[in-house]
Amino acid sequence: MVTKLAENLYTTQVPLPDNPLRYINVYFIKGDERTLVIDTGFNRPECENAIQAAFDELGVKDADIFVTHLHSDHCGLAARFASRNSTIYTGEIDGEYINFEVGDLYWRWLEILFDKHGFPRAKEGRNTDYHPGKQYSLDKRVDFTYVAEGDVLEYGGYKLKAIMTPGHTPGHMCLYDEENKRLFSGDHILGTITPNITIELGVENPLGDYLKSLDKIDQLEVDHLMTTHGTPVDDVHERIHELYKHHTARAAEVVNLLGDKSKHAYEVAADMTWEIDCRNWDEFPMAQKWFATGEAASHLQYLMYEGKLEREERDGVYYYRNK
Template structure:
């Protein structure tokens, strides 16, 4: 277990509530912004003071409640939404990217995003690309062995999330290693793909801080899944990116969810160990059968709750996360796949 940087923030998480807007360091604020219909409850938006306003890391979902909470949090820090000069988006999931366009409309702020995520915007959030994305997801689920009665429901399960995003093309593409050029801040981007292809963290070397987005969280692990917009082997990318951030000598990690924490290297080691255990569990499940589908493997794994109580949207995520582990094992010669509809998995 990692040490919370602020015990009150951790207790708010454990109690099922919301932490306070907080001045983390001189010139740096943490603002909880609510997420609707989600067990994570809030995203932590960080406001960095500039000579002429603030830059924010992530933005929140596009709802009036979220916008109001962000505006109130900025007000506590002495600013308004019109004072936002930059929105640094760690990745394109709605709780991070959703409000960025609305903030830009109000303030004129520039939006920064990694090009790997920028390339996904049209298919994910533009009406013109959605049908094709759902069709590709459906094919992936067919090859995973999802039962026919569930296919259409699972293939379109995330479409409701599009309502929480204001579509906005980035003004600036943030590449790995880029210095952001924010006055008073030594902020550098670190490309950390896995949870999304273009996920980035931001390291502040002078203040010894890491803004980790969803890449490294204090208690849970982010979903790393194969899906129509993922890289071919996202788990390999994620584990490599974990090693990349482990080397940073920082005093504090500022994640997008739960609470701030210390001991970055220890947490990275714990997450890597978790995935090693999961890989071994999946290898055992595949080895116990004579050809098994991804879906059937997912139903036999240990999850945080019984499989039959997991809602459809989360079952799809569980299937696709299982597939990411299967693909990793296949790439290392520990499993083999016989392609079909569905694909079948065997010991190597």
């Protein structure tokens, strides 16, 4: 079912089966000639059907798409729509990652990156085989139309300015409607959920990038935050403040857990507190251990760049200790 939010602006909840996020809010900006869809859901029939149902309800035959970032719950259906002659917009950095992830090399390198943070190899197959990014992402490359910082997309009488907000992913982008003080925030700022900040190929300090991108959005006037997961956010500046506090507390927890020992990210992740329905670390599903290790590593890297920790490499694994 489609909900009208403003003139020519609609949203629907697209289900994300077997995923703790449960759904993604997809936005539709209906124009006289073209409609813009912001994010798509996974490359799964359940998501495609939900978007098609919204098209039917809105009387839309075809649409262009803006992808906020590389994660499969946001870009999964981009290739399907590309085959229908839609223009698929995204930032160049995440666009390049999305196409890189269609091949196998990305996943082999990602597994090597996690080796460096102490993640044990699966007994059979690869750890990345359990990754929803691999399971539900694009099955073929897309000829994206790249959008750069400050570029403006015009649909349905709205002017949407692209804003780079790296952190949650290396090239995450938001769309800002300055006139109506409305921000389509992708996964940069969410309601009840704290966006996952994880390590990525080619990125040294994702949490540092993320905090800078929060600052950038804090400078904007935003009355309406269009979130993709979780509950709506009334006060974006208050939410930014909470996210800051969350990461400061997490960083302090990491410093505490290290004490006077030298540990890798997998060991730190096993001892951190997580909101998950498992009694202990051994019960965590593989994918959740993966995300937790990435999150721990991003805090360790951040603390290292802040000059609080030092890192040493032993047998190909990074160990961190308090200075």
